[in-house]
Amino acid sequence: MDILKKLLKKNETKLLLVVADGLGGAPHPNYGYRTELEVANKPNLDKLARHSVLGLTIPVEHGITPGSGPAHLSLFGYDPIEIQIGRGVLEALGIGFHLGPNDVAARGNFATIHDGVVVDRRAGRISSEECSRLIKKLSEHIKSIDGVEVILRPGKEHRFVAIFRGEGLSDKLSDADPQKDHMPLVEAKPLAAEASRTADVVNKFIRKANEILRDEPQANGVLLRGFAKSPKIEPFPEKYQLRAVALAVYPMYKGLTRLLGLETPDVGETFEDEVKALKELWNNYDFFYIHFKDTDKAGEDGDFELKVKKIEYFDKFVPVFVDLNPDVLVITGDHSTPAIIGGHSWHPNPTLLHSKVAGVDDARFFTEKECAKGYLGIFYAKYLINLMLANAGRLKKFGA
Amino acid sequence: MDILKKLLKKNETKLLLVVADGLGGAPHPNYGYRTELEVANKPNLDKLARHSVLGLTIPVEHGITPGSGPAHLSLFGYDPIEIQIGRGVLEALGIGFHLGPNDVAARGNFATIHDGVVVDRRAGRISSEECSRLIKKLSEHIKSIDGVEVILRPGKEHRFVAIFRGEGLSDKLSDADPQKDHMPLVEAKPLAAEASRTADVVNKFIRKANEILRDEPQANGVLLRGFAKSPKIEPFPEKYQLRAVALAVYPMYKGLTRLLGLETPDVGETFEDEVKALKELWNNYDFFYIHFKDTDKAGEDGDFELKVKKIEYFDKFVPVFVDLNPDVLVITGDHSTPAIIGGHSWHPNPTLLHSKVAGVDDARFFTEKECAKGYLGIFYAKYLINLMLANAGRLKKFGA
Numbered sequence: 001m002d003i004l005k006k007l008l009k010k011n012e013t014k015l016l017l018v019v020a021d022g023l024g025g026a027p028h029p030n031y032g033y034r035t036e037l038e039v040a041n042k043p044n045l046d047k048l049a050r051h052s053v054l055g056l057t058i059p060v061e062h063g064i065t066p067g068s069g070p071a072h073l074s075l076f077g078y079d080p081i082e083i084q085i086g087r088g089v090l091e092a093l094g095i096g097f098h099l100g101p102n103d104v105a106a107r108g109n110f111a112t113i114h115d116g117v118v119v120d121r122r123a124g125r126i127s128s129e130e131c132s133r134l135i136k137k138l139s140e141h142i143k144s145i146d147g148v149e150v151i152l153r154p155g156k157e158h159r160f161v162a163i164f165r166g167e168g169l170s171d172k173l174s175d176a177d178p179q180k181d182h183m184p185l186v187e188a189k190p191l192a193a194e195a196s197r198t199a200d201v202v203n204k205f206i207r208k209a210n211e212i213l214r215d216e217p218q219a220n221g222v223l224l225r226g227f228a229k230s231p232k233i234e235p236f237p238e239k240y241q242l243r244a245v246a247l248a249v250y251p252m253y254k255g256l257t258r259l260l261g262l263e264t265p266d267v268g269e270t271f272e273d274e275v276k277a278l279k280e281l282w283n284n285y286d287f288f289y290i291h292f293k294d295t296d297k298a299g300e301d302g303d304f305e306l307k308v309k310k311i312e313y314f315d316k317f318v319p320v321f322v323d324l325n326p327d328v329l330v331i332t333g334d335h336s337t338p339a340i341i342g343g344h345s346w347h348p349n350p351t352l353l354h355s356k357v358a359g360v361d362d363a364r365f366f367t368e369k370e371c372a373k374g375y376l377g378i379f380y381a382k383y384l385i386n387l388m389l390a391n392a393g394r395l396k397k398f399g400a
Numbered sequence: 401m402d403i404l405k406k407l408l409k410k411n412e413t414k415l416l417l418v419v420a421d422g423l424g425g426a427p428h429p430n431y432g433y434r435t436e437l438e439v440a441n442k443p444n445l446d447k448l449a450r451h452s453v454l455g456l457t458i459p460v461e462h463g464i465t466p467g468s469g470p471a472h473l474s475l476f477g478y479d480p481i482e483i484q485i486g487r488g489v490l491e492a493l494g495i496g497f498h499l500g501p502n503d504v505a506a507r508g509n510f511a512t513i514h515d516g517v518v519v520d521r522r523a524g525r526i527s528s529e530e531c532s533r534l535i536k537k538l539s540e541h542i543k544s545i546d547g548v549e550v551i552l553r554p555g556k557e558h559r560f561v562a563i564f565r566g567e568g569l570s571d572k573l574s575d576a577d578p579q580k581d582h583m584p585l586v587e588a589k590p591l592a593a594e595a596s597r598t599a600d601v602v603n604k605f606i607r608k609a610n611e612i613l614r615d616e617p618q619a620n621g622v623l624l625r626g627f628a629k630s631p632k633i634e635p636f637p638e639k640y641q642l643r644a645v646a647l648a649v650y651p652m653y654k655g656l657t658r659l660l661g662l663e664t665p666d667v668g669e670t671f672e673d674e675v676k677a678l679k680e681l682w683n684n685y686d687f688f689y690i691h692f693k694d695t696d697k698a699g700e701d702g703d704f705e706l707k708v709k710k711i712e713y714f715d716k717f718v719p720v721f722v723d724l725n726p727d728v729l730v731i732t733g734d735h736s737t738p739a740i741i742g743g744h745s746w747h748p749n750p751t752l753l754h755s756k757v758a759g760v761d762d763a764r765f766f767t768e769k770e771c772a773k774g775y776l777g778i779f780y781a782k783y784l785i786n787l788m789l790a791n792a793g794r795l796k797k798f799g800a
Binding site: 003004007356357358359360361362373374375376377378379383385386387388389390391395396397398399400 | 426427433434435456460461462463464465466467468469470471480481484485487490491626738740741743744745746747768769772773777778
């Protein structure tokens with residue numbers, strides 16, 4: 001892939017990557033074994049499909065169901081197996097916390113502990129309000145451990161994020177979480193010599209927190225797992241020589257794209273706000289990523305009809321994208337989220353690429369089936385950016 | 401790929417690889433968004449398509465537009481990223497100059513220089529005759545530098561090739577060419593310790609040449625770039641255990657295939673001559689490569705209708721290929737050259753494979769669209785040779 005770097009050239013073209021999260025589906029017996037995309041009434045997407053080339057993209061590998069992290073890395077042209085974003089980092093991104101280079105982040109759980117045994121890893125799924133109260137209480141009593149700053153942020157229900165900030169910390173630690181109920185508490189263990197001080201700090205923090213929480217009825221202890229530092233990633237704007245902006249309202253996607261070096265302005269709270277910002281910022285960037293979350297949410301809930309409705313809602317914005325007249329327009333998903341599965345899946349992403357020189361195929365609808373027969377074929381999502389750059393005339397010839 | 405070597409077996413089969421250069425196209429708005437292959441009247445290709453399997457081959461990587469060098473390496477089963485042919489070597493191949501193991505070749509430009517600044521890198525695109533005159537003048541005055549033989553050959557207009565011949569020369573040199581007008585002259589710099597003597601020789605040559613050209617009105621200086629030695633390549637006939645011949649009239653393709661160890665007899669000046677030679681040599685070899693250039697030339701000129709005509713001309717020879725009754729017949733391109741782009745492109749190559757055991761698909765026409773839906777799918781061109789060998793019964797079973 002290093003050859004790409006030498007081939008890059010700049011021009012005035014505009015590239016628009018529209019990601020409908022969890023877009024791809026699977027046939028559902030209650031709907032005539034059709035998929036969400038096959039049932040949805042989406043005239044704009046279908047019309048565009050007739051003037052585009054279609055394909056299916058594999059986020060990571062055949063049969064691999066990706067989380068949002070690897071799925072997005074791939075979309076931006078990074079190898080999602082080579083570059084892995086740790087759980088702690090993803091949790092921090094998910095609450096909009098920007099990690100610095102000296103930070104080690106971990107996913108935290110409030111738990112119920114009796115006599116050194118974890119009896120409920122989720123502390124009865126305490127409310128988010130209760131979680132906030134407990135984080136406030138801990139934060140008031142614990143500012144730092146042995147000179148390492150401790151930053152705590154509440155999440156939903158029993159979840160929280162812990163950030164340890166200090167020079168020379170390492171994320172090479174085992175989880176301080178037995179992973180199952182009715183198991184004894186475990187300490188974080190250093191997985192490399194360089195991590196012994198960090199392990200010490202983390203374990204001291206846990207003992208101190210459990211001491212402070214001692215008299216809480218349910219959440220009388222904390223578990224930490226997924227210790228991680230921000231990965232070193234070559235920024236997308238440098239890697240591909242593109243002034244790039246991400247239009248996303250969910251913290252996770254803002255965080256992920258910020259991690260990749262895209263600009264992530266605050267654009268509001270809805271997809272409509274994102275689209276408005278897209279139009280306003282159209283002259284300021286070369287590459288635009290815009291993120292629609294609701295297809296994934298409906299799929300996660302296993303709600304086929306809601307996902308269909310969300311596709312139909314999304315469809316109404318397609319003319320806006322076309323009217324901006326981007327040199328390259330891609331509409332795709334990051335991963336599939338079929339309602340029948342009720343979660344992310346390994347099914348490849350329906351993908352549509354529109355440009356003046358993209359090629360042609362026989363697709364008449366934007367569905368999984370039509371994409372499977374498309375001119376782009378089935379390929380790894382990490383190569384999508386190559387095709388976008390090529391169609392934008394931003395790649396020189398390789399060799400003479 | 402090393403497994404292939406152990407699986408090779410010999411037999412009496414004949415493999416015919418027909419390459420229509422730059423064959424693939426892209427939809428053109430002036431022709432109903434059809435491609436050159438879709439517009440062309442090519443009954444023989446379409447008929448053969450109905451008795452063959454189709455697919456699309458990617459010369460290098462998704463989105464990468466290859467030069468002729470990488471595109472051809474791939475067709476012959478070499479990894480075009482692993483083996484790279486330097487610019488100087490390709491230029492030498494292009495004029496039919498055979499490089500020896502002690503040769504470093506460079507692409508040369510005659511340029512106009514004022515006070516050490518390159519004011520025109522192409523010296524006003526002097527005529528080819530003028531170029532020949534200047535090369536003769538230089539050759540008369542410069543035979544060698546510090547014991548290194550200097551060989552100069554004219555190219556088209558301002559272009560020429562310089563070959564430095566001597567023991568221990570290295571091609572690890574930076575370009576002695578500022579690459580842009582209105583920049584000061586630059587010297588070749590050694591990029592490795594072993595190249596310092598070569599850099600010295602090259603820079604002395606340039607100074608001497610510029611001295612000799614001092615009073616020329618336009619072409620009063622030379623620039624050299626793309627220093628390269630012939631890459632070390634395992635010869636194709638050994639790698640695949642095939643007695644192989646290349647039938648090509650353009651020097652570049654003769655040179656490329658000669659570099660790969662194919663025999664490259666002089667067959668004349670036209671495609672008809674190549675086809676005549678193919679018939680005459682049919683009993684003498686196992687593997688035949690035959691090259692049709694005109695589809696690429698028309699595409700490069702952005703001449704859609706001419707490319708259509710050239711496809712129609714090419715089509716008339718298809719029955720000859722079929723009548724030779726090869727055990728495996730492949731018709732494909734090396735890269736695409738859509739008229740609408742007016743140059744090489746990244747679009748995969750329409751590919752047709754015909755054999756008694758190749759399989760079947762629903763293709764009715766030999767077009768990009770039909771190939772996209774073909775039984776062979778979309779795959780890297782470097783695997784095409786595997787399929788040819790398999791269809792020829794020249795590969796044993798892998799494992800028990």
